[in-house]
Amino acid sequence: MAPNQNDILALKNKFRMYDLTRDGKLSLKEFLELNSDDGVPCSSLLKVFKQYDADRDEQLSPSEYLKASFRDDPESGRISMIIDQFDASDTDHDGSVTIDSIIESLLASLRKILLALDLDHDNNIDVFESVASYYPAV
Structure with missing residues (x-):
């Protein structure tokens, strides 16, 4: 089933809650803590983290986190395209774009x-x- 706005906003809230350093990114430790209740083995989470850490800075940006979150969703291609379009507009790479x-x-x-x-x-x-x-x- 395609995600809805509430699903995506719930991910935003989770991201913010586990971004303990408030730097707008998730470290590996923060990512593992965020997913600790999902029953996914740490080794699998580590692979996901490395796969979606596109810029290899050992942190997940909001865009990278969203792509990782929807990796198994039938809408993942569409979501990736939307994220890539957004990222092209985010010239200072801070995860937001002013109106x-x-x-x-x-x-x-x-x-x-x-x-x-x-x-x-x-x-x-x-x-x-x-x-x-x-x-x-x-």
Whole structure:
């Protein structure tokens, strides 16, 4: 079954609760403590930790933790794609993106698209350019 918002928010709360150093990452010790009640052997957890510690800093970021948490879920591919898109926006790698930075990024992308549609470079898109944009250039 696909995860819902409550499932993901529960993981966020668990992550925060076990991030004892409050550095926004889980050390191996914190990760093992977080999963101690799951009945998974430590050796298996260690393999998961190493597999999902993508940057090899011996800590799991929120993104790495989410990927590890959904590793066996049928939605894991979709979740990974969403996380990768988010991480591309998280330029300072602090695990969050401000709404203003998202707006700036979207506006920059939109500007590039609109400039490409302005075929005669007059800073206006007329109906001809609009229709032409749907067809290949020769």
